[in-house]
Amino acid sequence: MFENLSERLERSFKILKGQGRITEINVAETLKDIRRALLDADVNYKTAKTFTETVKEKALGQNVLTAVKPQQMMVKIVHDELAQLMGGTSTDINLKGNPAVILIAGLQGSGKTTFSGKLANLIKSKRGKHPVLVAGDVYRPAAINQLQVLGEQIGVPVYTEEGNTDPVKIAKAGIKEAKAKGHDVVIIDTAGRLAIDEEMMNEISAIKEAVKPHETLFVVDAMTGQDAVNTAKEFNDRLDFDGVVLTKLDGDTRGGAAISIRSVVDKPIKFVGMGEKMDALDVFHPSRMADRILGMGDIVSLVEKAQEQYDAEEARKLQKKIAKNQFNFDDFLGQIRQIKKMGNLKDLAAMIPGMGKMLKNVDIDDDAFKGVEAIISSMTPQERQNPSIINGSRRKRIAAGSGTSIQEVNRLIKQFEDTRKAMRMMTQGKNLSKMMNSFMMGRR
Structure with missing residues (x-):
């Protein structure tokens, strides 16, 4: 980015x-x-x-x-x-209302349906709400099915009306259904439209007038740059939306849309999409984005992502095991899986000051841990819990079972031992730099 x-x-x-x-x-x-x-x-x-x-x-x-x-x-x-x-401070979404109604608008192909699912997931998991998705795109046959698949993935119901081609009636009925079933947030996905298509622009205006949303969000593809800004202005003139959502920001190497849109449209960027996964949606923080543009990293966001995966009780148990030198491959695998849940590895590394520049031409695949996981999965439960018993013959069997070489198995075991020593050093209050040096040496 x-x-x-x-x-x-x-x-x-x-x-x-x-x-x-x-x-x-x-x-x-x-x-x-x-x-x-x-x-x-x-x-x-x-x-x-x-x-x-x-x-x-x-x-x-x-x-x-x-x-x-x-x-x-x-x-x-x-x-x-x-x-x-870019706005100075972050601007929160308005979830006041019973239910709170959020209308999603934007161009064709901007990622509205995917964003609707991501937003429902964020509202459910981080705000403790009970959202429902309303399938209001009656023109794209796959849109309703796509929303249903996303809803199933995140455990959020989707309201649809088979045979009804009136998005205004569907939106109103969806809100009525949400009230009846006790949902406190309604997210209405609508069809993509062009600002020059008068009929479609009238339709989205009619939906807004009919449902009187508490929040109207305009979704735009960040990779379209200046075109995104111009389109946002045209839509805002007609729709007077409350905020902007920039999708595909992880693929934008230029940044023009993120920097320009607030000054041109005078509406805040509220969310940014940073990948395909359902949890790849971030609240937009102007100061943090400025940090990243200037290559300063984004430690605050990195810590927040880590905290989302953090379990205090599990951390206490792990610390005791490390102190007693009982940290094993099961624990190691658990830590890897927590890191993977945080998001794209290269994006995470770029949040560390100075790392973005260092990794510019380095390809870090999301499957970077695949070989490590395969090796650990090929160990017996006894071997994972007692790494010291892994002798030469066991290493041969593990390599064959994981589809890797003995050299790769040896390297992982060496790195694991170095990491275990380094973690123990840290729990005993020794110099943090020694711990980091030990870890980094093990990765070479």
């Missing part, structure tokens, strides 16, 4: 490297490069121009402390202004 823009901005800041102070000349040169980087990232021209003018004004007005280098000061100003440009 944003790799191209991050690289270009980093190069722009290097213009100030070695400069003793911020001057009108070196600021002008830096900002000229920053504006070019923003335009190449498909940021709206007017937005890029206003942004660089604001940064210039603030940079020249700064009293730079002797401890702060001009390059560092410029990074700080650009970061703060980027966050402000």
